[in-house]
Amino acid sequence: MKPYSLSQLDDELRRLIPDFDVVHSSAEAALHVDGGANPPHLPDGVSEDDVRRYLLAPHYRGTHSEVCHRAVWMLHDLGFCNDEIAEILKDMPWLPKRYRNRLSTEIKRSLSKPRPVCCATISSAVPLPLNKQCAITLASCPQLSDAFMRTLERYGNYAGLPVSNKILDTSRVIESVSKTDTQLSVQFPCGVGKSTWAVVHIATSAGQGELYIMVVQNRETVFHAANQLRAIMPPDDVGVYVGWNSEECVSISGKPHDFKDCLRDDNQSACRTCDGRDKCNYHRSRSQLGRNVVVMTRESFLVLCEKGCDFSRRRIICDEALLTFVDEAFSADELDTLHRLFTRYGYDNRLSNLLKSLFPSLSFNAFSGAGRIPDGHIHWCELSKVWDGEIVSRIIRFVKAAGDSLLQSEALVYRFLLYFRTAAMCGASYAYTYDGKILRVKKDRLDLRNFTACRSMMVLDATAALSLSEFAPTTCIYTCPDLDIYAKQGFAKFYVAVGNPTKTRRVKNIEAGLELMQVHGSEIFAAGPVMLPLNRDCDDAIAHVETGITQCASRHGLSVQIRKISRGLMRGTNAMRDCTSAFMAAAGFFTSIEDIALHACLRQRRDLPWSELRNADGSPRMHHGRFTNSVAQDIYMRKAITELYQGIYRSAIRDGRNVSVVLAVPDAGWLLPLWQLMRFTVVDAAHANPQTVQMFTGLSRLVNMSAGATVTKRDAAACLGYPGVDGWKDHKDMLNGLLAQFFQINHHGLVRKELS
Amino acid sequence: MNTFDLVIMVTGASNEDYVGLALGSAKNRYCSRLHQLNDDVLYGSKILDANCWFCGSVLDGKGCKAINCLWTKSIILDVDYGKHGHKRQSPFPDCQSAMDHVYSQTLQPHIIWHTGHGIQLAFLLDENISFSDAHKTALYEKHKRGLNKIFRGDSTCSREHLFRMPCSMNIKPGCPPVRGEILRWEVPQ
DSSP, rough: OBOOOOOHHHHHHHHHHHTTTGGOHHHHHHHHHHGGGGGOOOOOTTHHHHHHHHHHOOOOOOHHHHHHHHHHHHHTTTTTTTTHHHHHTOOOOOOOOGGGGGGGHHHHHHHHHHSSSSSSOOOOOOOOOOOEEEEEOOOGOOOOOOHHHHHHHHHHHTOOOOOOOHHHHHHHHOOOOTOSSSEEEEEETTTSHHHHHHHHHHHHHTTTOOOOEEEEEEHHHHHHHHHHHHHHSOOOGEEOOOOOHHHHHHHHHHHHGGGGGGGOTTTTOOOOOGGGGGGHHHHHHHHHSSEEEEEEEEEHHHHHTTTTTEEEEEEEESSSOOOOOEEEEEHHHHHHHHHHHHSSTTTOHHTTTHHHHTTTTTTTTTTTEEEOOOOOOOEEGGGGTTOOOOHHHHHHHHHHHHGGGGGGHHHHHHHHHHHHOOOOOGGOOEEEEEEESSSEEEOOOTTSSOOOOOOEEEEEEEEEOSSOOOOTTTEEEEOOOOOOOGOOOOOOEEEEEOOOOSTTHHHHHHHHHHHHHHHHHHHHSSSSEEEEEEEETTTHHHHHHHHHHHHHHHTTTTTOEEEEEEOOOOOOOTTTTOEEEEETSSSSSOHHHHHHHHHHHHHHTTEEGGGTTTTTTTSBBBEEESSSSHHHHHHHHHHHHHHHHHHHSSSGGTTOOOOEEEEEEGGGHHHHHHHHHOOEEEEEEEEEEHHHHHHHHHHHHHTTTTOOOOOOOHHHHHHTTTSTTTHHHHHHHHHHHHHHEEEESSSSOOEOOOOO | OOOHHHHHHHHHOOOOOOEEEEETTTEEEEEHHHHHHHHHHHOOOGGSSSEEEEEEEEOOHHHOSSGEEEEEEEEEEEEEOOOOOOOOOBBBBBHHHHHHHHHHHHSSOSSSEEEEEEEEEEEEEEEEEEOOOOHHHHHHHHHHHHHHHHHHOOOOTTTTTTTEEEOOOOOOTOOOEEEEEEEEEEEOO
8 A cells, every 4th residue: 555645635535524624523523424425335236215125124123212223324334324314214113203303413413323233234134036036927928839839749758758737837937938038047946847948948949040058057967958959859950068077088088188188279189189089078069069059067158158258149048056156265385386487577567467466465576475464355356357368378378388397387377277267258256365375266257247148048046046146137036936836845844953054053053953853853763864964074073963863763763874965065966865854953054254255245346354254363253143244144144045955955855755854043034035945844943042942933833824824913923932912012123024025914913925 | 564663654753763652651751762662672671561652753852742743654543442441432332343444434544553442543644744844734634633533533633642552551440451463554565
């Protein structure tokens, strides 16, 4: 940072303080604190109406003046000036009557007082979808076209499956929404036939001249989908694009090549002399990229985007959530090496200053390399401002020129190059943090909000509402409640260990989980194996849990088979589908404070001080088990709930069987987004406070009521652990916040809304 | 980055210049040449194990009053937090919220140090502000008031004001002793 000049300070202060010339003392200044200097900086996708709606049902407790104090600070932090705050607050039903005539004075007084410990924040209660949700009914969708029906029949003949009502209804709905927008997301339950629709739709439309990219989860699925497509449309129109695979390369060439030996554009590529190249899917991929329909993995799609591949004539259908975030870490020594290499030829200023441009807060010295001073911020940068195609060619030229002298660092340079490679159309950005030893970077490879380099894009994702990727503001997440009857999901019984699913709380969560297993063992162990998701670094916990579960089962006179699964491998595996119970309380679904912080930085698109997210001792900055930073809390919840859902869905529930799940969640609000994805009931919860236990079980009873059922406010409050005549009145705000999503609340009572 | 460096950076003093200090109590003020302070800090005189303050301006060596102040090279603010150790109510409940407020501003201080019951912020200037120049002195004081307003600091606008020596002990009756620390060091290379 450069020192300030007096004139610079003068300009800045005049900009920041409208009445700069009449500031006299700090005591006076405290009373004039005003957010009006800046326009409201509402989070993306949040309108002023959202703020009003949020304030109408605040999710926090306290006296009216405390609620008012928090609301004033929240609006102040969002950038509203005092007059605007008064305008918003005057309509709030909870505003104390005594404030109404002196609201402006009260706002000033509130702002002159210390900031509330935990400011009210938008979306602090449950994670809301980042894009608007739109429910459509089956009846509103037109019938399927004859061409689609003919292709569907061909598909049925190929797969040996009859054309069921499930496939027909699902196809009708998706076919209808697919014609509405250029970018959309479809959130239908797993097993209703989204993938079948995708294959049949592509085969039908490709015959009419449309060009498609089909994005699927992994390499196996690529070949499976390509075979399906080739069976129902001209095979030559279907191409497969896959990346380099070491097993395939060795099996074809018989030599242990590296990916660098097989670069497609390299004159010295080993593929040029390889006899088996005609059988190599990687080698043939390039030529198949021009076909009418190309099937590829999510990773290949993102890599092609980063290479600047032109998809403007193609429609893209992603049969999987499009996760665009990728992490990388460079140690200080690796940074030293990179800095030394890139400054080797001083004449190339662009390359010499590359690291300084990428990581402006780090200090690089010609002799000592990267500084070892920890950074107090997480920084956000737009990659397109630093990186372009020219840099890639410069680095490749540099690598080639260096020859053998670069052998030791070659892998590092390639890792760096492949990680930061991007094209302008991607709108990529990244966040980084440096602790003096390791530089952690998280990159958003594709800015889906501004991605227009394709004709249309459709994402079929069962958990779209919890997705961390945000689409353009006009994009809808479509749901269809009519299709829920086809969801091949069983019913889950939850046994809740109340606590954050973090590694630090693991021992407590395990103890609480085992306690629940002891009480309800006969129900939990009765049917089949127990799935046990675990983190990699918890060898001590594995033995503890296994022994505990075995002992619990033997006490109930049962034997149990335990199936362990690594938390990182939970997505996309079918190996656990015979497990009828799951012990999920042993897994920490909190990734890491760095991961959350980098994600929060990318979401907010600004630098974040570590002090917002972490205490001085390195622990997450939480208040009552929640991050005080609402964005970090939202990301934590999204990640944890998505993983919980994915984990539960690995079990026999996906085959329509009922399962028992022991899991750790910190508060009852976490169950609400999960309820949108699957049906469950909470049988019991482990917590010292019986009221908390009742909150979990009661909430589950209430949300499982059938549509149209009514309940009085007093009964609803009693069900959630607040009995008595004033149970509802005393906890109105909190109860409203919890139940408003599921109930129509009026002065007579609560009416369960239609399932959605 | 240490106490001695910080005093040089914020006052713009060189080895033979006088800096103002106070030890034990703020009333025990004295002047010391900068190199003497360095020797004190480095060689054992336990200056940092007691209450210790320094003056934000370079002195003429004849006293520690406003008239003895020659120049300074920074604007230093004192931002309090918490209930302990303060007579008046602090604008922030804890250190984190004070730091959050600082970090949320577009104008950022070069140095931040924690004093035990508050934080102090130094905005380095690109030139020495000589107090013999009335125009610059007026500007300096006005800017200091402006920054105090933004950062919610207390009224430390006088040039002879004492600030806690970074890394020294903060010993106040009724509160446990706390050692200060430097939280941010973003000085120009």
